[in-house]
Amino acid sequence: MLLSGNRFEARSAARRSWLEPGTSVLRSIVILLLACGFLAVASTRAFAYSDNDHPQGLDSDEILNRYFAAKARQIGLRGASMDVDIDASVPKLKKQGRLRALRKISELGKVTYKVLGFQGDNTVKNEVIARYLEAEQQGGEDRQKYEINKANYKFKYKGDHTLTTGKRIYIFFLTPRHKEVGLFKGELWLDAQSYLPVMEKGRLVKNPSIFFKRVEFVRDYKIEDGTAVPQHMDSTITTRIVGKVNLSIDYSNFAPDHNGPGSQRISGGGGASSLSSLVK
Numbered sequence: 001m002l003l004s005g006n007r008f009e010a011r012s013a014a015r016r017s018w019l020e021p022g023t024s025v026l027r028s029i030v031i032l033l034l035a036c037g038f039l040a041v042a043s044t045r046a047f048a049y050s051d052n053d054h055p056q057g058l059d060s061d062e063i064l065n066r067y068f069a070a071k072a073r074q075i076g077l078r079g080a081s082m083d084v085d086i087d088a089s090v091p092k093l094k095k096q097g098r099l100r101a102l103r104k105i106s107e108l109g110k111v112t113y114k115v116l117g118f119q120g121d122n123t124v125k126n127e128v129i130a131r132y133l134e135a136e137q138q139g140g141e142d143r144q145k146y147e148i149n150k151a152n153y154k155f156k157y158k159g160d161h162t163l164t165t166g167k168r169i170y171i172f173f174l175t176p177r178h179k180e181v182g183l184f185k186g187e188l189w190l191d192a193q194s195y196l197p198v199m200e201k202g203r204l205v206k207n208p209s210i211f212f213k214r215v216e217f218v219r220d221y222k223i224e225d226g227t228a229v230p231q232h233m234d235s236t237i238t239t240r241i242v243g244k245v246n247l248s249i250d251y252s253n254f255a256p257d258h259n260g261p262g263s264q265r266i267s268g269g270g271g272a273s274s275l276s277s278l279v280k
Helices: 005-017 024-035 060-072 122-138 261-266
Strands: 081-090 095-105 111-120 153-162 168-176 184-191 197-204 212-224 227-239 244-255
Antiparallel strands (some): 081 095, 081 244, 168 184
16 A cells, blocks of 8 residues: 555654654653563562461462562662673564673662673664663662552462472462553562562553553563572563564573672673663
């Protein structure tokens, strides 16, 4: 089907807006993903429950209370570092890129990155990955609004389940009490020993832009020494102009302080660069 001159120009201009630095649509994407809360500076350390504290007959309210208590005893990821691998793509534009970086969190909670390498399309690098990392470094003020708590969500207990790994989990369905940007409808999986999250997945109930049709995500945590450490996130944003934007993030080599192996690896330079070197 042929487009009239005005319609063709309008559609071309809209598509170009995704490729221009500073576009508000791309900025909305990275803010939206941060609103999911996966990269929040604070992590939680669980209270050391004994085996006798894990009766099979716990009701849903008690499980939730223990989850909230574990979150309240948070000691955070402050002072920690980890390797980050980020894959991003815009399939309709046949553009993709992969970045590897060292993520550090200061004792004050400030997130910084050291870029270890990048492969792929510069548009994805500058307009998706770099802006996502910049938004994380600058964000955090409004994350409390997106907390998983009883003020924001209704919880429906779906029972306990044993994974193929042998780990026992509790599963809750979450429904937002308000249709707000950053809240999602989906599932929360809790570790039956620590009551910390091992997985959150769902669909955001409100999009921050008319350019978005649907935003879905899955984020996984790994329990290390009583701490829920980010492990992986997948997110797919279906847009009205360029189709899907895919973002996949893997975390590895978690070190509870800056003297971990990742820090030593780049302390002498080693070709690493700052985040500002990404955008050109």
